[in-house]
Amino acid sequence: MVPLNWYLMLSAAVFSIGVFGFLTRRNIIIMFMSVELMLNAVNISLVAFSHYLQDLRGQVLVFFIVTVAAAEAAIGLAIIIALFRNKATAHVDDMNEMKG
Amino acid sequence: METNSMGFPILSALIFLPVAGAVLLLLIPRSKEMLIKAVALSVSILAFIISLPLFSGFNKATHAMQFVERQAWIPTWNITYYLGLDGISILFVLLSTLITILSILISWESIKNKVKEFYISVLIMEGAMIGVFCALDFFLFYIFWEAMLIPMYLLIGVWGGPNRVYAAIKFFLYTLVGSVLMLVGIIVLYFHAGRTFDILDLATRTYPYQLQFWLFWAFFAAFAVKVPMFPVHTWLPDAHTEAPTAGSVILAAVLIKMGAYGFLRFSMPLFPEAARAMTPAMLTLSVIAIIYGAVICLAQTDLKRLIAYSSVSHMGFVTLGIFALNTQGMEGGILQMINHGIVTGALFLSVGVIYDRTHTRQIADYGGVASVMPVYASLFIVFTLASIGLPSTNGFIGEFLILLGGFTANQPAGVLAATGIIIGAGYMLWLYQRVFFMETNAKVTGLADVNMRELVTLLPMVILVFWIGIYPDTFLGFMHESVRHLIERVNTGGAPGATTIAKTVSEILQ
């Protein structure tokens, strides 16, 4: 049996990589992948807890998240493509139209 | 559902008939301007006719609410659809229905763009105004109270003068800030009194003085802005000056009465102790408003601005009378509200008449109008004289009773307020002189005298001026009982037993 802590540490590590990637990288695709990484880190935690607590609801939730994440990824990528077509760049520093 | 003695929901009809008329107007194609105007006019006349039975069917011998309609509305929060009239509010309903007709008539030719929307706004305005005077449930009241803002905001902001947007926003924000404080007060009251919005029920309870004090000022914020009392009056000149004639008329005749009406309907019966305690402050503000408004009129160069500031002065008389907390003052105050509605409404109508011809509001652009438009000049002098309170006009009765009441309550206040009458004569006669007398200004030569439509618009006001001036009992009779009841409530501090106890004590002593 792999103890719960190991899963949680893996989850934390993957989440931190995601956060670090999101904050440091400027390429929008990579940032988007970092976001996905964070999402999946949470999924790992959820499955681990689900197994540990012998409660299937956690895994059901994960399925929902995966579904939503798929949809979100599709929309996100579509937005990115639209942006790229307009700006011919994937660098986020070039995108500051939302400045107040 | 509780229905009234007439077996017909007359108040609901009055409120929703204009709204239905507005909906009907929506359906008419915008190209048929004549039809739009005709429908608007007939709806307003119909509303006026419906309001007449109120006048004849009112029982003057009781202070109780009449023509009551009551229907559960949102039972979860104990909100009811509750309407009724008493001697204080009935005259305002009649005034509202009359003024709407005149506002539509005076706009007949002067409103040329967005005609449909204009009349829709006016009709919705009418419904909301009547609603405010009839509502006996705080929630319902607040809805009507805020609903009035929107059409008025549009009237000023869309059909107004060059600086209309500034004036409209100023009007809106000023009023809203006050109203929001009142809303907080209403909610506090709701919870304190055990979740009820019933105004009549709330007005029979006793509240701790601290609570009364804070709530009084919360409500004061809303009402003082509307009146407008010094120093929250500065929206009024801008709003009046920029508004189209109909807007100014409705504003002057009905809208600013809501403030004083609010004092009578809410502040006094709900918070009698606080009202009594705040009397000196209120009298001071009233006297300042009277003198301040009057003196400032002397320096105005704009016709509408002058009349707007004179409203500040006249409404100062109204609040003085109300807060004198005696019969003469209060009855005078209520009557003066009607009077001011008639006279200032009529003055704005008259200014509208000449503005349609010259398109200038500057007093300096006029002069000698009396030789060009004699009929107009004679109508205008009637309103001028009513405004300065000449005996046999309505202004005299109101001002006399107010000053008598004010003097009884507080001598210096009465004496100082009376100086407002001197200054009042000064600015109104000076205005009249500069516009109508002296050499004929080139800009007014050859103007046509009032036409039939304008005459019909102004004549009801002339009749009312003299009717109230010569036989005011028709109108005062409505309020005797309600005012007596209100004064009793205010003076006994909300403790129903207090008078009887005091009576017994004095009897024993004797």
Added chain:
Amino acid sequence: MNYYLLIPFLPLAAFLINILFGKSLLKENAHWVAILAVAGSWVISVATLIDVMGGKTLNQDLYTWVSSGGFKASVGFLIDPLTAVMLIVVTTCSTLIHIYSTGYMHGDNGYYRFFSYLSLFTFCMLMLVMANNFMQLYFGWEGVGLCSYFLIGYYFNKKSASDAGKKAFIVNRFGDFGFGIGIFVIFLTFGTIYYEPVFSQAGAFATKTVNFLGYDVHLMTLIALLLFCGSIGKSAQMPLHVWLPDAMEGPTPVSALIHAATMVTAGVFLVARCSPIFSLSETALMVVALTGAITSLFAATIGLVQNDLKRIIAYSTVSQLGYMFLACGVGAYTAGIFHLYTHAFFKALLFLCAGSVMHAMSGELDIQKMGGLKKHMPITYWTMLIASLSIAGVPGLAGFFSKDEILWMAYSGPSPVGKLVWLSGTLVAFLTAFYSFRLIFLTFHGKFRGTHEQEHHLHESPKSMTIPLMLLCVGAVASGWVGIPALIGENLGIHNYIAEFMKPVLGHPEGHGTHGEEMMVMLVSVAVGFAGIGLAYFMYMMRPDLPGKLATQFSGAYKVLFNKYYVDELYSAIIVRPTIWIARNILIGVTDARIIEAIVNGVPSAIGGFSRQLRKVQTGFLHHYALIMAAGVLIVMGLMLMRSW
């Protein structure tokens, strides 16, 4: 007895008919309605007088006008000897002046308007004198003020005329301010504003003091003085006299009716009507007497040097009104009313003669440009001469009896200032005689000093004007015969009818003096009258160069008098201009613009400014937002961890 109601309501009906149909239907015939109505009122007034002499009085409400709580006022009528006399004065003068106006105003394009105002005025004046409560009195009071405003400003295209109308109204408002508060105090004291209960209960309050604006004052003095404020305004006494001379901008019949015979005497009527109150306060009476004495002297001195025909007569009116107050102030209300009654005739006559002169001179008013008119307009000359003799107090004429009565009452009455005001009254009698005859001599005698064109046009006025002159002339001579003092009448078996008639209302103070003293007072007043006439004759007929020399020699005094003691200038400098300056520069410029509007506009703009700063946080860079988000998460986690420890 209800036919009395017709007295005021006939003119009201005439007013309504004329104002509604005058322009379209009646036009040049507008005067018929007005004259018939006022003549009808006159007939009924005479009938009323006869009834009242038979001992009848009436106190009847028509309907309740205002009622609120304990306050009640009605439209009601009181007819007693005082009212009856006033009715006769008002309707007689009004009728004659209506007739005169048909000639004077002939061809004016506001003919119907003029007559409707006259009718309205007559209505209001009658309501004033017939009132049985203070509220209706106030109605008439303001009503006549309004008509005065309309009629002074009748030629409204002239700036001076419309200015004068406005001034009259506003100055009167100052007086009415006190009057109104007086009514309030009466109501608070007596709980009613009807004459009858007020006057009958007044005695009970004779020694009571009240707190008024923080001062303890004698109640009756307070009420009397507040009411007197109204009188000061309406009757143009110092310091509110400034409007009356300017009021001469109105057509001359108006000056005769409103500003000489009737409206301006309303103040005297008020004091007489409220005599039960005034009599309870020695202070108030003293104030009334001194105000009257000072005003009469003051106005008479101004009258000495004016050159405007109508203004001289106007100052003479102010002066004579002062005389009436002087009489009331020494407790001789009957003498005051008697003088009011005789004055109405001779002063209306003087004005109408002046109007006749103006008519002939095509509107010229400067007496320095007249002279020698006697031969061109004999009727005007003789009637005006008689009026002047009457006002100068020549024995046998109306003015003599009333003036003598006043002086004797002042001299012999109980008033502490009696002797003083007698002295000033005698001096005024001298000045009056002088300026009246200065006017006569400069206008009618000597050589014509105007242009040739004017001289060519000189003519006697039409019959419609001269007949009223002659009728009024009868009044100026004979109206005094009802008040012949006992000193003269005793031996002839003639009573002082008016004093007896008025006694039930006004009382009759007994003079404490011997016959010898009374004779002395009478002779002195006659002597100063003749001296005044003589001096005028000397200065303007025998030595016409003298007035000019005196004017240069005493140029300082002359200037002050000529400029009417600079009272108008003073008011303008201390009241009118500062008020407008404050309105313009303080209230609009500072309070409204810099204080209230600064807050009103300042709060939104402060919020806007803050928002402008705040939005800089939104950089638009995605990683800034992410970093802040991450930092936020860390902080929240950190806080949670710290709490769990």
